[in-house]
Amino acid sequence: MSPTAAPARRPIRRLDASTVERIAAGEVVERPASVVKELVENAIDAGARTVSVRIEEGGLSRIEVADDGGGIPAGELPLAVERHATSKLDPAGPVDRIDSLGFRGEALAAIGSVSRLRLVSRTPDRDEAFGLTVEGGTAGSVVPVGRAVGTTVEVRDLFFNTPARRKFLRSAAAEQVEVVATVERMYLARPDVTYRVRGAERELAVYPGTTELRDAAARVLGPSLLRESFFLAGEIPGGRVEGLLGRPATAASSSRGLHFSVDGRAVTSRPLAQAVRLAFGDYIPKSRYPVGVLRLELARDRVDVNVHPTKREVRFLHERDLADRIRILVRETLLGTPTGAEAPQVRGSPRTPERAARIRASSPAELPGTTSRPRSGGRQQSLLAGAPATVRRPVAARGPHPRLELIGCIAALYWVAETEDGLVLVDQHAASERVVYEALRRDGTLSRQTLVAPLLLHLSGVQRAALEAHADAVRAAGFDVEEFGPDTHRLRSVPAYRGRRARAEALAELLSELATGGRPALPDGLEERTAASIACHAAIRAGDVVEREEFARVLDALHHLPEASYSCPHGRPIEVRVPKSRIDRWFLRSGA
Numbered sequence: 001m002s003p004t005a006a007p008a009r010r011p012i013r014r015l016d017a018s019t020v021e022r023i024a025a026g027e028v029v030e031r032p033a034s035v036v037k038e039l040v041e042n043a044i045d046a047g048a049r050t051v052s053v054r055i056e057e058g059g060l061s062r063i064e065v066a067d068d069g070g071g072i073p074a075g076e077l078p079l080a081v082e083r084h085a086t087s088k089l090d091p092a093g094p095v096d097r098i099d100s101l102g103f104r105g106e107a108l109a110a111i112g113s114v115s116r117l118r119l120v121s122r123t124p125d126r127d128e129a130f131g132l133t134v135e136g137g138t139a140g141s142v143v144p145v146g147r148a149v150g151t152t153v154e155v156r157d158l159f160f161n162t163p164a165r166r167k168f169l170r171s172a173a174a175e176q177v178e179v180v181a182t183v184e185r186m187y188l189a190r191p192d193v194t195y196r197v198r199g200a201e202r203e204l205a206v207y208p209g210t211t212e213l214r215d216a217a218a219r220v221l222g223p224s225l226l227r228e229s230f231f232l233a234g235e236i237p238g239g240r241v242e243g244l245l246g247r248p249a250t251a252a253s254s255s256r257g258l259h260f261s262v263d264g265r266a267v268t269s270r271p272l273a274q275a276v277r278l279a280f281g282d283y284i285p286k287s288r289y290p291v292g293v294l295r296l297e298l299a300r301d302r303v304d305v306n307v308h309p310t311k312r313e314v315r316f317l318h319e320r321d322l323a324d325r326i327r328i329l330v331r332e333t334l335l336g337t338p339t340g341a342e343a344p345q346v347r348g349s350p351r352t353p354e355r356a357a358r359i360r361a362s363s364p365a366e367l368p369g370t371t372s373r374p375r376s377g378g379r380q381q382s383l384l385a386g387a388p389a390t391v392r393r394p395v396a397a398r399g400p401h402p403r404l405e406l407i408g409c410i411a412a413l414y415w416v417a418e419t420e421d422g423l424v425l426v427d428q429h430a431a432s433e434r435v436v437y438e439a440l441r442r443d444g445t446l447s448r449q450t451l452v453a454p455l456l457l458h459l460s461g462v463q464r465a466a467l468e469a470h471a472d473a474v475r476a477a478g479f480d481v482e483e484f485g486p487d488t489h490r491l492r493s494v495p496a497y498r499g500r501r502a503r504a505e506a507l508a509e510l511l512s513e514l515a516t517g518g519r520p521a522l523p524d525g526l527e528e529r530t531a532a533s534i535a536c537h538a539a540i541r542a543g544d545v546v547e548r549e550e551f552a553r554v555l556d557a558l559h560h561l562p563e564a565s566y567s568c569p570h571g572r573p574i575e576v577r578v579p580k581s582r583i584d585r586w587f588l589r590s591g592a
Contacts, residue, residue: 029110031169032059032158033178038107039153040186043067044193044264046151049209051193053183056200058175060166063155071123071151074130077142081119081134083109108153113137114165115158121151136161173469177515180205180465181256184220188293189261191216197461204468205461206486217244217293221257222458222508225250225291232333236325237318238302245276245292245330251284253509254516257291262303267314275323279330294326392418393548398559406548406555413542415551422580428551429542430568435557436497437535437569440477441528446538448478449496455504457481457489463508464489466515470530473514477534479507495538506537532569 029035036053043051046069056062072080111117112134122129129147133140159166169175176199183195187207194209210216218226228250233242246257258276260267276290284290304315316322395404395417404417404424415426440446459467467474467481467489474481478495495502513533540546540554558574567573 029114029158031178032063032175033182035059035063035111035115035155035158036065036179037182037186038111039063039065039155040183040195042107042153043069043151044186044190046070046072048150049193050196052196052198053179054198055176055179058172059155059179060158060169060172060175061156063158064152066150066152068148068150071129071149072119072121073123074121074126074142077119077121077130077132078139081108081112081117081132081139108134109137111153111155112139114162115160116156118154118156119151120145120147120154122147122149124149171469174517176204177462177465177469180461181515183207184461185259185266188216188220188259189266189295190264199468204465207461213242213244213293213295220259220460221246221291221293222460224458229292230333232329234329234333236296236298236329237321239296239298241294241296241326241329243292243294245290245294245334247334248280248283250291251280251288252291253288253513255289256512256516258289259293260296261294262296262298262305262314263300265305265314269314269316271316271319271323272326275327276330279327279334281331283334393552395552395555395559401559404555406552409546409551412545419577422583423578425576425578426555427568427572427574428540428544428546428554430572430574431551431558432540432554433535433568433570434574435554435561436539437531438561439497440531440534445476446478446495446497446534448480448493449501450480450493451491451504455491456484457491457504457508458487459489459508459511462515463511466511470511470514473530473534474507474510477510478502478538479510481507495534497538502538503541510534510537528569535569 029038032055036055036059040051040053043065046067048067048069050068052064052066054062054064054066108117108119113136116136117134118131119134120129120131128144130142131145131147132142159169170178180197183197183205184207187193187195191207191210191213195205195207196203197205207216207219214226214231217229225244225246228247229244230247231242231244234240255273258273260269260272272294276294277284280290298316302317304317393406395406402419402421402424404419407416407418409415409428413428415428417424417426436446478493480492481489482492484490491504491507494504494506510533513536514530517529540551566575
């Protein structure tokens with residue numbers, strides 16, 4: 001076999017300026033939400049007290065960010081759209097001590113190289129505003145226009161000249177949700193500024209400026225968080241931290257509910273997120289995540305915000321020591337703060353060694369503010385292996401499924417059934433979830449039960465954006481919901497399946513999952529993930545009290561599915577079979 005011929009050598013060449021600009025833009029401009037982030041940060045740096053964001057088609061066709069800040073002088077407008085030109089950094093540096101949210105001097109230039117950009121600004125000392133346009137990186141002339149003091153940046157046709165990048169963006173609805181989520185993160189970092197987000201036809205979210213962290217947290221994470229939360233504040237290496245965290249009962253199904261900021265900048269930090277999760281220890285399941293806000297104030301020489309062009313990820317000096325201190329502070333405050341909405345705010349006074357020792361020694365089995373799983377009553381709390389046959393419920397065999405005799409339920413979660421060959425343990429939520437999922441995929445909709453009295457719900461900005469983006473899916477799921485004021489929605493009906501209705505609270509949980517693309521399902525597509533999320537919230541839940549007749553109907557429906565189903569849509573097993581021979585070995589009856 002002849003060796004593969006070496007490819008012909010190609011010479012090293014310089015890229016042309018336009019190609020370099022488009023490559024550099026990719027470092028900063030990943031999607032519409034990253035454009036919004038850069039422009040809002042510029043507005044805050046300019047001293048804005050109100051920032052208005054408007055998007056069309058999720059920002060794919062148009063993004064407009066307007067502010068009431070100090071503006072840009074007319075003579076500096078051409079420099080504002082050049083690379084590496086900025087008012088936020090001395091020409092000679094240093095770059096490791098930054099007072100502003102943005103400093104790289106790349107945002108407007110990068111955005112202008114992959115869009116049609118229009119920049120209009122007016123300073124307080126001028127009677128008129130001036131503007132210029134940039135298309136594909138080429139700037140036009142500065143011309144006088146009308147505007148109040150402040151700046152407006154309009155971005156149209158994002159990635160019009162880089163179609164390969166545009167085609168990998170998500171749907172307009174998904175991009176819209178991400179824009180709102182981005183503004184929410186910035187609001188929690190800088191709640192002293194008022195933010196407005198508007199779509200093509202309606203306002204999507206309003207975040208009024210406030211000096212109180214609890215007010216900002218309630219606006220984003222919901223007012224119910226305040227009833228099940230605790231404040232913390234204390235010294236950390238090189239600075240201070242304060243925040244508000246939800247108690248274990250508020251834990252969420254994803255990590256997106258935990259927000260960090262450093263010196264007013266919304267950031268992500270895996271070490272800090274892991275530290276907070278470790279602080280909760282065994283008080284939340286491994287599949288759940290803490291919810292809340294932590295704001296760090298650090299000396300400028302202890303944090304590097306120049307790790308990534310988007311400036312969302314940061315690096316800390318002595319990161320392990322910082323994470324350990326936050327873990328200890330969260331843990332001690334969690335265990336030592338009384339429950340309730342009126343819990344006193346911790347101001348960071350150092351704990352005495354004696355008090356810390358008492359906190360560590362107490363380690364209560366159930367924290368204040370946690371909710372125990374409801375237990376079923378009567379016979380369902382026991383394993384009724386010796387019960388007379390009259391209390392059992394048979395389920396007919398079908399296909400690969402054997403005939404079952406339902407015996408009873410353990411902890412309102414696992415059903416025990418007897419077969420001719422041994423025992424079967426069935427997860428009641430997983431079984432019901434699979435049945436509802438298949439019914440939804442087959443019929444496209446679930447039945448609904450009208451509530452006697454409609455319920456009023458508070459939805460966060462991200463949840464409202466998800467409701468608008470996935471209105472048809474939510475309606476098909478059995479939820480009838482309508483606006484009822486600026487911050488409230490009215491719920492008229494909930495999903496019902498085989499006589500059981502979903503909890504009203506499931507709507508907010510469903511919207512939070514849809515905002516992130518739905519729960520992962522075995523078929524990895526948006527439609528399947530959406531159906532899996534809906535099924536999870538419409539199914540029998542862990543802890544629900546279920547009668548034998550009802551669960552027998554679930555198993556019968558499961559056995560009638562066209563294909564054998566041994567897992568829920570998220571991959572968890574539905575049942576575990578234990579043959580009698582294995583039970584015999586457990587009791588040393590191998591020869592029986």
